[in-house]
Amino acid sequence: MDWKALLILSIINVIYVMIGGAIFHALESSNEDNTKATISSEYATFLANQTCVTADELRTFVQKVLAAYDDGVFSTDTESSASLWDYGNSVFFAMTAVTTIGYGNQTPVTSGGRAFACVFAVIGIPLTLVMLAAYGTKIQKLLSPLEKKIWIKNHVKVDKVVKTITLILAGFIAFFIIPAAIFSSIEGWTFGEGIYYSIITLTTVGFGDFVIGTSDSDYRIPYRLLTAIWLVLGLSWVALLISDVQNKYTGAFDKSKEKEEEDKKE
Amino acid sequence: MDWKALLILSIINVIYVMIGGAIFHALESSNEDNTKATISSEYATFLANQTCVTADELRTFVQKVLAAYDDGVFSTDTESSASLWDYGNSVFFAMTAVTTIGYGNQTPVTSGGRAFACVFAVIGIPLTLVMLAAYGTKIQKLLSPLEKKIWIKNHVKVDKVVKTITLILAGFIAFFIIPAAIFSSIEGWTFGEGIYYSIITLTTVGFGDFVIGTSDSDYRIPYRLLTAIWLVLGLSWVALLISDVQNKYTGAFDKSKEKEEEDKKE
Ligand SMILES: [K+]
């Protein structure tokens, strides 16, 4: 790509992100103001009702609770957060690091843990990518018989579109719709939250606002094992799809470049 | 890659993650227990000292504070978190979505915001990848004169190693050491935390335990603009490096496969 094309692409990216920012701002800011107002009034009410507590004492206490919460720990007099760094959770954490999902609902807080996380991710990420790419190729091969079954006579272009849509739809059902249904029923999420979780996870964005298997349960280990399989296959499939779209985009840019060059020659 | 090689690769990945999990468990779990014990005793102390507050009342209040904190909002009687969804922060959020960093210190909480985040990420991620790949190629080209200057006479192998190390070192200084020094001085982090932040960010893991520019400041906009440039160039460079390592790994697997086939022929 020449510098001119890269400049245009960069401008498109900047505009895309700026418009996105405007839409997020429009969708989220009033809700944020409400939450802020609600929590401020909760604060005031608590202080007004509990006259033995000074504002300073409450503030100090809340700050301590929040600092622990930042490290993934919360506790009240009756309940305490599930163990973050038991072996099962630690393995799940390691998996989110090498897949670059990085939910961040649980992060290393010791210097040693942080240093190790860096080394572990740097070595593990390419290793995982090699595996995901290999599974992606396998999935593609396994799907090719399905692709051959679809054939719209005398309509090569329509046939190609139908094939592409069918494959994407099949993958979407297998890696998003069905897992979202399962996750939402197990985690007590709405189906929409399950879809949101699946998309944010398999694109490796991994905000960490929804994470499966955080509550203590007898089924946590088999559940997380199944999730691990979903992750590997789903990430492979999405990586394949993203790289296809990436190639389409790159192709579009190269075409416009070629056209430009042709125009210059004329 | 044939199924056998993929099986071996999968086993290596599983072992890698399982050993990683064991190390994270060893490094983090005792610290977690301490934090839990501390916060439990803070709870007990507060309840013991403030006799007008019942355990129920405090629990209800803390749960409300934490629910708001989950949405990125915290508030005490004197201070309140900086505006999450002002335009600047919303653009920064949009950027973390399309780069798949997804810090998650700030996430959409409305249904509309979540639905839009999915669409926005799915379209934006391949677009961003195209741009990052293009910048990666440019960086590689710009570095090639530097590469030519290094030349160890009569030592082709040593020369190659020295070249590779020099390039990686130069990139590491430009994208990690210098930014980490700047970030740590501005954000009040230790230098180690700055390095940790830079590595977790540019590998797109994005735990979100450290995020730059979250405090209100007059310099937030130019600071974040410079950070955006660092992100684009740094992500390009790291993506290049990761894909190089990925190719090396894949090559190693193909070689072992080739060797096996040769062995069979003999
Ligand atoms: K991520």
Ligand SMILES: [K+]
């Ligand atoms: K993340």
